[in-house]
Amino acid sequence: MDDLFSLKDKVAVVTGASGGLGQAIAVGFARHGAKIVVSDVKDVSETVKKVEGAGSEAIGLKVDVSSKDELKGMFQAAEDEFGGVDILVNNAGILRTGPAESLPKEDWDVVINVNLTSQFNAAQEVFPFLKKRGGGRIINVASIAGLLAFNQAIPYNASKGGVIQLSRSLAFEWAQHNILVNAICPGIFLTDMTQGMLEQEGFQQMIKGNVPMARHAVPEELVGAAIYLASKAGSYTNGHAMVVDGGWTCHL
Numbered sequence: 001m002d003d004l005f006s007l008k009d010k011v012a013v014v015t016g017a018s019g020g021l022g023q024a025i026a027v028g029f030a031r032h033g034a035k036i037v038v039s040d041v042k043d044v045s046e047t048v049k050k051v052e053g054a055g056s057e058a059i060g061l062k063v064d065v066s067s068k069d070e071l072k073g074m075f076q077a078a079e080d081e082f083g084g085v086d087i088l089v090n091n092a093g094i095l096r097t098g099p100a101e102s103l104p105k106e107d108w109d110v111v112i113n114v115n116l117t118s119q120f121n122a123a124q125e126v127f128p129f130l131k132k133r134g135g136g137r138i139i140n141v142a143s144i145a146g147l148l149a150f151n152q153a154i155p156y157n158a159s160k161g162g163v164i165q166l167s168r169s170l171a172f173e174w175a176q177h178n179i180l181v182n183a184i185c186p187g188i189f190l191t192d193m194t195q196g197m198l199e200q201e202g203f204q205q206m207i208k209g210n211v212p213m214a215r216h217a218v219p220e221e222l223v224g225a226a227i228y229l230a231s232k233a234g235s236y237t238n239g240h241a242m243v244v245d246g247g248w249t250c251h252l
């Protein structure tokens with residue numbers, strides 16, 4: 001039982017991992033023995049250094065998840081460098097806000113594309129690589145916004161709801177290939193995406209009033225859930241949407 005949470009000899013690909021939740025997951029996986037392919041549209045050298053500092057190996061790649069070709073190249077690079085792919089964390093994501101009635105079509109399109117369509121494309125592209133290894137894990141980063149609606153965030157809410165259903169659909173279809181697919185639904189974590197909101201007193205008060213734990217989280221607090229879903233510990237968990245939100249969505 002002592003290797004229940006081990007990722008030794010596993011190769012993990014994490015998208016959107018220049019910082020924030022993706023970086024924390026990449027470093028957490030490295031501490032548990034996985035080799036990591038770190039990708040983002042931004043520079044990922046800091047995450048690569050942190051993975052190496054955690055005692056593992058990493059390569060850093062510039063990848064825009066809205067390009068199916070770049071996604072394919074990312075998995076090929078993982079195979080070329082580390083011999084294959086075992087775990088994919090679809091983490092890259094963006095937020096656009098505004099009232100539904102006047103939200104620009106471009107905002108809708110880009111959020112659905114980056115947050116949802118890219119996860120489907122990445123799943124299709126990683127499928128042959130996971131099959132070659134006899135199976136694997138896909139962890140799709142959704143949000144509690146996929147379960148309940150944040151105000152004036154319609155494309156984000158819709159994209160994250162889509163991620164949960166995408167995960168269930170893939171879990172259903174690919175269990176026969178020993179590929180387990182799950183979603184994670186974080187509450188509010190301090191990252192570049194949320195820093196501006198968290199600096200507002202009103203937002204802090206809203207968190208205190210709604211989250212039973214009366215605080216936001218730091219990225220390291222998501223790592224345990226991701227390791228569970230990536231490791232032997234999660235060997236019978238499939239099609240689940242794991243909420244990590246300090247209890248926000250447990251009450252009315």
Ligand SMILES: NC(=O)c1ccc[n+]([C@@H]2O[C@H](COP(=O)([O-])OP(=O)(O)OC[C@H]3O[C@@H](n4cnc5c(N)ncnc54)[C@H](O)[C@@H]3O)[C@@H](O)[C@H]2O)c1
Pocket residue numbers: 015016017018019020021022039040041042063064065066091092093094114141142143144185186187188189190191192193194
């Ligand atoms: N921080 C939170 O409270 C929170 C809550 C729920 C869900 N999430 C989700 O967690 C994931 C990570 O977000 P975060 O909070 O770490 O924010 P973040 O902004 O720090 O990280 C998102 C990363 O995705 C990258 N990215 C954006 N567009 C990309 C593209 N087209 N191709 C490749 N990379 C791209 C960004 O460069 C960035 O590094 C997102 O999917 C987000 O929706 C975050």
